[in-house]
Amino acid sequence: MTGYADDIALAHQLADAADAISSARFRALDLRVEAKPDLTPVSDADTAVEREIRALLADRRPGDGLLGEEYGEQPAAGPGGRRWVVDPIDGTKNFVRGVPVWATLIALLEGDRPVVGLVSAPALGRRWWGALGEGAYAGPDAASGTPIRVSAVGDxxxxxxxxxxxxxxxxxxxxxxxxxxxxxxxxxxxxxxxxxxxxxxxxxxxxxxxxxxxxxxxxxxxxxxxxxxxxxxxxxxxxxxxxxxxxxxxxxxxxxxxxxxxxxxxxxxxxx
Known part of the structure; x- marks a missing residue:
């Protein structure tokens, strides 16, 4: 593997773990929802997903930093200024109301530049990902991705x-x-x-x-x-x-x- 292929593969593994947790809690009758200090909602799925991603990254990329919406910043222990940035459930208001438009967002930054991004929306059965210099893809999973391209509308x-x-x-x-x-x-x-x-x-x-x-x-x-x-x-x-x-x-x-x-x-x- 070259370039960011290893990082993309890891991002897919993180998304697989996140999807298993969030999908099981989506529309669950016992879903717990609280209000954060800014009055935005957070569910038990948000926190569980982020905890799992943090545990996996601590095991597989212990030198990388991590910023997550629910548990904040963990500085990088290794050189290079690499850090993962995670939103465990983007669209929590949709999630808690049973609307299927929500996703886990996983990014890798080098310095302040996002070089890998993955968006996984399991309730839609779709995932999108891209890495610097390696194109962008979409599909139900890593094995089924096809290249995607923006439109040519000019007016x-x-x-x-x-x-x-x-x-x-x-x-x-x-x-x-x-x-x-x-x-x-x-x-x-x-x-x-x-x-x-x-x-x-x-x-x-x-x-x-x-x-x-x-x-x-x-x-x-x-x-x-x-x-x-x-x-x-x-x-x-x-x-x-x-x-x-x-x-x-x-x-x-x-x-x-x-x-x-x-x-x-x-x-x-x-x-x-």
Whole structure:
């Protein structure tokens, strides 16, 4: 194996373990759900998945660092600045309501650059993955993946435009620009969370935007989108994650052909 093949193989093994836990708890009558300090929900599946991934990485990559949504940062013990970033269940609100659009997100960063990303959505029977210089793929499992590619739509009037929710854009002072984009595109839908980015990578839609994300929400998405031929930046046009990779991030992902137009429309907040 060369390049990141070993890392991709490990990411699939981590996803297999995560899927076994989360699938068993999905729609379980005894699912336990609590509110975190920021009032977002966390289920017993979120915490169980992250604990299992942490245990597996401690055994197989003890020198690598790890950042997880539920249990925080574990610094790297070895050289090279490699760390895994994990969102055990992206789309917890969907998960706890029985909506099948949720996934485990697994990324490997070198410094602040995501070089491997895997998104596993077992309730949808689908998985997406990509690694720097090695392309992007989708399929039910590692053995059945096929290459994916972004669309060739070059006109905003022909584009399928995806977003998370309008409330975040209102808080960011960009609601007017968002509404105008929705009027100017062929179609707009709020699929939310990881799913819009993966549909973009497959060429099923053309733009996906979000005003605020944590590193664990976004790190795994970047290699999939970019290796599928897309462009992934924040609202200022910088790569995501920007700077040292800490804090909150905005996200603009596109097929590349529409990127400059989207940034010009959304990049500057308006007065409320």
């Amino acid at each position: 905003l009037a022909d584009a399928s435009f995806c977003y998370s929710s309008l409330s975040g854009w209102e808080e960011a002072g960009r609601l007017d620009a968002m509404l105008q984009l929705m009027r100017d595109t062929w179609r707009s839908r709020a699929y939310g969370d990881f799913y819009g980015y993966m549909l973009l990578a497959e060429g099923a839609l053309d733009v996906m935007v979000e005003p605020e994300l944590s590193l664990w929400d976004v790190a795994a998405l970047v290699p999939v989108v970019t290796e599928a031929g897309g462009v992934f930046t924040d609202l200022s046009g910088r790569g995501v994650p920007a700077g040292d990779g800490s804090g909150e991030h905005s996200a603009v992902a596109s097929n590349g052909l529409l990127h400059a137009d989207i940034l010009a429309r959304l990049g500057r907040p308006t007065a409320r």
